[in-house]
Amino acid sequence: MPGSTGTGAVTRSTLRQQIADALRDEVLAGRLKPGQEFTVKEIAEQYGVSATPVREALVDLAAQGLLEADQHRGFRVHEYSVADYRGIIEARGLVVEGMFTALDDGHKGYRDLHEPQVAAAAAGVRRRAEEAQRAARAGDLTVLIGYDLRFWRELSTLFGNPYLAGFLHRLRVQSWVCAVQHLRRLTDLRGHLWARHTELVDALSRRDTATARSIVTSYNAHSLALIEQLAAHRGEAPGAGENDG
Numbered sequence: 541m542p543g544s545t546g547t548g549a550v551t552r553s554t555l556r557q558q559i560a561d562a563l564r565d566e567v568l569a570g571r572l573k574p575g576q577e578f579t580v581k582e583i584a585e586q587y588g589v590s591a592t593p594v595r596e597a598l599v600d601l602a603a604q605g606l607l608e609a610d611q612h613r614g615f616r617v618h619e620y621s622v623a624d625y626r627g628i629i630e631a632r633g634l635v636v637e638g639m640f641t642a643l644d645d646g647h648k649g650y651r652d653l654h655e656p657q658v659a660a661a662a663a664g665v666r667r668r669a670e671e672a673q674r675a676a677r678a679g680d681l682t683v684l685i686g687y688d689l690r691f692w693r694e695l696s697t698l699f700g701n702p703y704l705a706g707f708l709h710r711l712r713v714q715s716w717v718c719a720v721q722h723l724r725r726l727t728d729l730r731g732h733l734w735a736r737h738t739e740l741v742d743a744l745s746r747r748d749t750a751t752a753r754s755i756v757t758s759y760n761a762h763s764l765a766l767i768e769q770l771a772a773h774r775g776e777a778p779g780a781g782e783n784d785g
Contacts (some may be wrong), residue, residue: 559587559597567606567717568685570724571729572617579614605714622771628718629760632711636756639699640749662745665694670739676737679729685716691737695744718764722770731764734759 563583566572584594598615601607607615620628672687692712696705722731736755743751 556593556596556600559583559589559594560600562587563597563601564606564713567617567681568713570720570721573647574617574619574721577613577616582614586702606717618717620714620721622768625715625718626764628711628715629764632708632715633760634649635704635708635711636696637753639696639701639704640753642699643744643747644749650762659712660782661694661698665691665698665739666696666738669741673737676735677730677761679731679733681720681723681729684733685720688737689713689716695741715763719767722767725770734763758776 563572572578580591580595580598584591587594593670597605599609599631602615606618609615638721646722668691669689672684672691675681675684675687689709689712693705693709696708699705723732726732736759740755741747743755
C-alpha cells in the first residue's frame with residue numbers, strides 16, 4: 541500500500557540518520573579511533589537493527605569524509621593528517637570570509653540579529669555561544685564539540701545561504717574529527733580551548749566585521765598551532781592559550 545511504503549521509508553530514513561549521528565559522535569568522542577575498521581554486520585548487531593539503514597548511514601559518513609569504504613573489508617575511520625587539518629582550516633576560513641564579505645556588502649540574505657522576526661534564532665545563537673564558552677573554559681571537550689557545532693551551524697544560517705551553512709558544518713565536523721585525536725591526549729584541556737564565542741556574536745550584532753575577522757583569524761591560527769605542536773610532540777603539553785578544533 542502506498543501509505544505503508546511511505547511510512548516505512550520515513551522510518552528507515554530516520555533510523556539511517558540516527559545511526560549516522562551516533563557513529564559520528566563515537567568518532568568525535570574518540571571511542572572509534574582513526575584507522576579502526578568495522579563491518580556493516582558488526583554495527584547492525586551493535587545497534588540491534590537491520591543491515592540496510594546501517595549501510596546507508598556508513599555510506600553517508602564516507603561521503604562526508606569521516607569514514608573510508610573498502611569493498612572487501614567494510615569501513616574504517618578516516619585518518620586525517622596535520623596537512624589535512626591545515627587544508628580544512630583554510631577552507632572553512634574562506635567560507636567564513638565569504639559570509640563576512642556578504643555582510644560588508646549589505647547582502648540582503650543576512651538575517652540581522654536585531655530583526656524582530658529572527659529574535660528567537662538570534663537568542664538561540666547566543667545561548668549556544670554561552671554554553672560552548674562555558675564548556676571550553678571547563679575543559680569539557682565532549683560538551684564543547686556538541687555546542688560548538690550547533691553554534692556555528694545556527695550562526696551561519698543567519699547569513700541566509702543554507703548551502704554555505706551546510707558546507708561549513710561539514711568542514712567543522714571534519715576539523716573536530718582531526719583535532720580530537722590529538723586533544724584527547726591532554727589530561728587537562730582548561731586554558732587550551734577557544735572560548736570567544738560570545739565575542740564573535742557581539743561583533744556580528746554590531747556588524748563589526750573587522751573585529752569578527754580578527755577573532756576568527758586568531759582562532760584559526762591558534763587552533764592550527766596547537767594541533768601541529770601536539771602532533772609533533774605526541775602528547776607533550778603545549779603552552780597556554782585559547783585553542784581548539
